Amino acid sequence: MSDKDTKRYLPEGKYIMMGNVAMAEGALAAGLNFFGGYPITPSTEVIEHLAKRLPEVGGTCLQMEDELASINAVMGASLAGAKAMTATSGPGLSLMVETISMAANLEIPFVFCDVQRVGPGSHGPVTAPHHNDIGLVRFAGHGEFQVIALAPMNCQELFDLTITAFNFAETYRCPVFILSDAYLGHIHEPVYVPSKEEVIKRVIMRELPQDYSKIYSYKDNDTGAYVIPKPPIIGTDYYPPTALQLPHTTQGLPTSNILSFMEILIEKVKSNIDKISLTEEYRLEDADIVIIAYGLPVRASYRAVDEARDMGIKVGVFRLITVWPFPDEKVREVVENCKAIIIPELNYTGFIAEQVERVKKPETPMTKIPKVGVFHHPDDILNVIKEVSK
Amino acid sequence: MSRYEVRIVGYGGQGVITLSKMIINASSLYGNLAATQTEAYGSSARGGRCWAEVVIELDKNIKSIDYPKAMEPYDFLVVLSEEAAKNVKPDNLKKDENTGYLIWDTSTIQSFRAAKQIDKAIGIPIQRIAVEVFNNMVFGNSILFGVFTSLSKIFSEQSAIETIKKFVPSATINQNLEAFELGKQEAEKFLIKLKEAAN
Numbered sequence: 001m002s003d004k005d006t007k008r009y010l011p012e013g014k015y016i017m018m019g020n021v022a023m024a025e026g027a028l029a030a031g032l033n034f035f036g037g038y039p040i041t042p043s044t045e046v047i048e049h050l051a052k053r054l055p056e057v058g059g060t061c062l063q064m065e066d067e068l069a070s071i072n073a074v075m076g077a078s079l080a081g082a083k084a085m086t087a088t089s090g091p092g093l094s095l096m097v098e099t100i101s102m103a104a105n106l107e108i109p110f111v112f113c114d115v116q117r118v119g120p121g122s123h124g125p126v127t128a129p130h131h132n133d134i135g136l137v138r139f140a141g142h143g144e145f146q147v148i149a150l151a152p153m154n155c156q157e158l159f160d161l162t163i164t165a166f167n168f169a170e171t172y173r174c175p176v177f178i179l180s181d182a183y184l185g186h187i188h189e190p191v192y193v194p195s196k197e198e199v200i201k202r203v204i205m206r207e208l209p210q211d212y213s214k215i216y217s218y219k220d221n222d223t224g225a226y227v228i229p230k231p232p233i234i235g236t237d238y239y240p241p242t243a244l245q246l247p248h249t250t251q252g253l254p255t256s257n258i259l260s261f262m263e264i265l266i267e268k269v270k271s272n273i274d275k276i277s278l279t280e281e282y283r284l285e286d287a288d289i290v291i292i293a294y295g296l297p298v299r300a301s302y303r304a305v306d307e308a309r310d311m312g313i314k315v316g317v318f319r320l321i322t323v324w325p326f327p328d329e330k331v332r333e334v335v336e337n338c339k340a341i342i343i344p345e346l347n348y349t350g351f352i353a354e355q356v357e358r359v360k361k362p363e364t365p366m367t368k369i370p371k372v373g374v375f376h377h378p379d380d381i382l383n384v385i386k387e388v389s390k
Numbered sequence: 391m392s393r394y395e396v397r398i399v400g401y402g403g404q405g406v407i408t409l410s411k412m413i414i415n416a417s418s419l420y421g422n423l424a425a426t427q428t429e430a431y432g433s434s435a436r437g438g439r440c441w442a443e444v445v446i447e448l449d450k451n452i453k454s455i456d457y458p459k460a461m462e463p464y465d466f467l468v469v470l471s472e473e474a475a476k477n478v479k480p481d482n483l484k485k486d487e488n489t490g491y492l493i494w495d496t497s498t499i500q501s502f503r504a505a506k507q508i509d510k511a512i513g514i515p516i517q518r519i520a521v522e523v524f525n526n527m528v529f530g531n532s533i534l535f536g537v538f539t540s541l542s543k544i545f546s547e548q549s550a551i552e553t554i555k556k557f558v559p560s561a562t563i564n565q566n567l568e569a570f571e572l573g574k575q576e577a578e579k580f581l582i583k584l585k586e587a588a589n
Binding site: 014015016127182187188190296302306377 | 411414415418419424425427428429431454456458459461
């Protein structure tokens with residue numbers, strides 16, 4: 001084992017880590033070897049930590065001149081075979097969307113850490129949490145494609161789900177977002193790091209395929225399944241003949257069949273929703289009231305549910321770990337027979353509430369609990385539970 | 391479920407955040423309890439009004455903290471600046487036995503009205519002791535950590551010592567352990583006084 005390998009994997013054990021650092025270490029464990037970014041509060045510790053750690057493991061951490069250059073560097077590195085990532089916050093994300101479209105179109109795998117803060121704008125309460133990019137990441141870019149977005153809620157998950165995010169990026173070749181926020185990014189919590197052997201077992205490495213004739217995803221006409229080949233690597237024989245941002249065939253040649261091209265970019269992900277959609281159920285068994293939450297508000301929801309249960313109110317939480325793609329069927333099933341739905345979100349819009357609205361029965365009442373800048377206290381949720389249970 | 395809620399307030403640079411990190415290390419890394427630490431970020435951590443919180447789950451069977459912020463009433467409050475002292479109310483602290491402690495620094499806070507109404511309030515000239523004994527303000531942190539360890543009793547002294555060794559430059563370990571010991575002694579004196587008052 002080389003020295004660089006030893007340094008990549010932290011010795012097995014428990015560490016007290018800041019959220020942003022846990023995310024960076026998760027990326028290293030997943031095999032990250034290129035980071036391109038431009039510092040922005042509240043994500044800065046990610047680039048700060050990787051500036052120290054990546055060179056130790058033979059990787060590269062580049063602070064670019066701006067966000068545009070950062071995301072383009074990440075795309076270039078990924079095309080050249082690196083596991084690549086960037087980290088930013090809302091204002092940086094909005095500058096990067098053009099290249100995200102290109103990455104989706106060319107199926108370049110990469111991981112995008114979005115440490116969300118109060119928006120809009122580049123000033124103001126930049127260190128307060130606000131889940132305002134939930135909508136933006138869903139449709140980040142021109143063209144049509146499906147992204148994956150994961151919402152961790154503690155430092156352990158920032159580590160674990162970053163590995164999952166890289167695996168999703170390798171497998172589905174679509175933009176994969178980790179939705180953190182200003183609060184979660186700066187929390188310190190214990191993180192258990194598994195042994196090197198365990199970590200390696202979890203990670204899907206970048207490798208060349210067996211069949212070089214198919215480079216981009218396609219629909220198998222015999223089975224109807226969407227096939228996602230391994231990503232090409234510039235400098236090998238498995239090289240994309242074109243890397244044009246055009247609707248293209250599996251060989252990368254331009255096609256006029258745009259509809260089926262869009263279908264492939266979306267369905268290659270959606271047809272795998274059972275594998276991609278990670279969820280968690282908390283005390284839902286006999287619940288009349290269902291709370292649907294993701295990220296930080298889940299923690300306050302769990303506590304509120306415990307307190308409400310002590311009062312004899314039948315309430316539980318359905319947690320979305322994977323926010324996008326939204327699991328229509330699962331949510332429909334969960335809310336089908338409930339008497340009320342409560343959705344605490346760290347934004348005014350209620351991006352997930354809009355999705356739930358689509359799948360719930362029209363007569364089932366739904367209460368949103370919006371918060372911006374400060375996050376939900378368990379009592380904020382408990383009061384609504386008591387209200388709707390009357 | 392038994393959460394132990396700790397809040398530390400003062401100015402950035404006084405060691406507010408360091409103390410909170412020492413508490414989470416001692417209780418979670420060495421003491422094996424679930425814990426979450428949160429802190430002020432940005433300019434406030436660099437000289438402005440600064441705060442940090444630690445929530446520790448004393449029940450070993452519970453593996454994670456749900457709500458990450460410390461909830462009032464607190465089990466433990468550390469107040470290091472006059473400005474922060476103004477916002478403290480007696481109701482901020484729990485009234486139960488062996489909890490609801492307030493530590494404040496009498497060398498940085500001239501008057502602290504609420505402290506007079508809190509039974510378990512311990513005022514110690516932390517900065518002054520640090521400068522007089524060790525010729526450096528930074529040792530105040532280990533004094534505070536000593537007081538916290540003795541009063542809270544949520545982690546062992548061994549866990550506390552391991553934490554100090556992890557946090558301080560190796561050349562200053564012995565001095566920091568002395569400072570820790572001083573803090574412990576202050577806490578023990580205070581506990582005896584409390585007992586006498588109760589009798």
